Amino acid sequence: MIEFKQVTKHIGAEVSGVDLRKPLSEGEVQEIRQGWLKHKVLFFRDQQITDEEHIRFAENFGTINHPAFKKDSGSAIHVLDQTDPKGEGGDEWHSDNTFEPIPPMGSLLRCVHLPSVGGDTLWANACMAYEALSPPIQRLCDELTAVHDITASMKKAISKGHDFDLAEIQAKWPPIERPVVRVHAETGLKALFVNRASTTRLVQLNDRENEALLPYLIDHIRSPEFQVRLNWRPGTLAFWDNRGTQHYAVADYTERRRMHRVTINAFPEHLDPEYRDG
Numbered sequence: 001m002i003e004f005k006q007v008t009k010h011i012g013a014e015v016s017g018v019d020l021r022k023p024l025s026e027g028e029v030q031e032i033r034q035g036w037l038k039h040k041v042l043f044f045r046d047q048q049i050t051d052e053e054h055i056r057f058a059e060n061f062g063t064i065n066h067p068a069f070k071k072d073s074g075s076a077i078h079v080l081d082q083t084d085p086k087g088e089g090g091d092e093w094h095s096d097n098t099f100e101p102i103p104p105m106g107s108l109l110r111c112v113h114l115p116s117v118g119g120d121t122l123w124a125n126a127c128m129a130y131e132a133l134s135p136p137i138q139r140l141c142d143e144l145t146a147v148h149d150i151t152a153s154m155k156k157a158i159s160k161g162h163d164f165d166l167a168e169i170q171a172k173w174p175p176i177e178r179p180v181v182r183v184h185a186e187t188g189l190k191a192l193f194v195n196r197a198s199t200t201r202l203v204q205l206n207d208r209e210n211e212a213l214l215p216y217l218i219d220h221i222r223s224p225e226f227q228v229r230l231n232w233r234p235g236t237l238a239f240w241d242n243r244g245t246q247h248y249a250v251a252d253y254t255e256r257r258r259m260h261r262v263t264i265n266a267f268p269e270h271l272d273p274e275y276r277d278g
Contacts, residue, residue, distance in 0.1 A: 002028060004035045004042070011125040011245070012228030013039035020047045020057050020237065029060045036061075036106075037187055041123045041228065041240040041247075048235050049110070051077045055262055058108045061239075062264030065097075065104040080259040088160055089153050090249035093124065093221050094197035096242050096263065099150040099173050102275045105266040108239045111232040115255035122248045123240055124226040126191040130181060132223070133192075141192070141217070144180040144205070148198045151175075177203060180217070184243050185272045191244045194218055221246050243272075 004013040013035060018028065036042050049057070055076045058064070064076045085091060097103055109121070130138065150173045154166050180202065182193035196218050202210050230238060240247065266272075 002031050002035075004039060006039065007043070008228045010128050010226060011040050011123060012043065012230075013041075014043045014045060016045075018044070020044060020049050021053055023056070024060055033061060036239060036241060040125055040127075040245050041238060043230060044237040044239070045233065046235050047110075047237050049237070051260060054108065054110055054237070054260060057237075058262040058264050062105050062266055062270075065263040065265045076262050078261045078263065080261060081256070082258075083254060083256050084160075085249065085253070085257070086251040087156060088251070089156050089197060091251035092196045093218070093246045093248050094195040095126070095193070095246050098148045098178065098193070098195065099176055099198050101176065102265065102271070104242055104263045105270065106240055106242050107261055107263045108237060109259055109261045110237045111234050112260055113256055113258035114232055114234060115253035115257050118250065118253035119257045120229055120231050120250045120252075121238065122227050122229045122250070123238075124221045124223075124246045124248075125244065126193065126221065126226075126246055127184070127187075127189040127244045128226050129221050129223070130190045130192040132226075133220070138181075141180045142190075145177045145203045146180050146194050146199050146214075147175050147201045147203060148178055149175040149200045150198065152200070153197050175200070182243060182272070185266065185270055187244070189244060192217060192220065195221075195246055 002015065002017040004015055006013050015032070015035065018032070032042070066076070082088065095103065096107060133141065151170060154164055154169055158164055158166060178193060180194055182191045184191060194214065194217050199214070199218065202214050205213065
């Protein structure tokens with residue numbers, strides 16, 4: 001029997017009673033999906049699975065999203081193999097790839113190799129972050145849109161020695177305007193949808209208003225009551241909903257940390273209304 005043990009009151013649950021080496025029944029898939037929607041990020045411990053089993057599990061919940069920056073775009077597995085992660089971009093609160101025309105629905109990250117200490121990941125409940133705003137600020141945010149731009153993230157990657165053509169990537173992913181408050185396609189919950197990695201401007205506000213409000217909204221997600229922190233072990237897999245969460249990879253290690261990630265897009269029936277028939 002599949003069971004979900006809450007890790008914190010507002011986000012995160014450990015899942016037991018499922019072996020990811022084996023194909024899942026339709027009932028099991030639906031049970032996991034409902035737990036995922038409720039808890040926003042699920043942790044599966046002691047799952048010694050292959051890349052192929054990792055991909056097969058992911059495909060129960062969405063279609064494969066090939067990473068935007070990955071040179072080997074033919075593989076569904078994105079390998080994160082780091083010893084010097086500070087400043088790479090994961091060490092700031094973000095939702096994945098909000099600059100894409102349709103941002104990915106979620107990701108499944110598996111721990112393969114860890115440093116002797118450090119390398120935790122945190123997730124925050126962006127729906128709770130919205131709910132914690134005062135009603136006047138909620139109403140203002142409901143009416144706003146924001147620009148999401150890949151440029152800052154790419155400049156960081158290039159400064160760390162990654163071989164990317166900035167102009168080519170900017171042409172492929174030009175700045176895009178999105179609602180500041182995202183309505184979850186499956187739960188109907190509202191989530192604060194701005195982040196430090198890619199949100200550059202609130203469109204309807206002038207410069208001084210942006211200077212006041214945008215940093216506040218971006219930093220609001222840092223409140224500990226919205227968060228859960230995972231201490232990884234090899235064989236742990238985390239599955240999160242990119243639509244209602246943000247996450248942060250703690251860059252506190254200088255030894256090797258190797259993670260395998262599969263990112264997924266929503267099935268058509270689970271797309272946000274603004275992305276349907278597009």
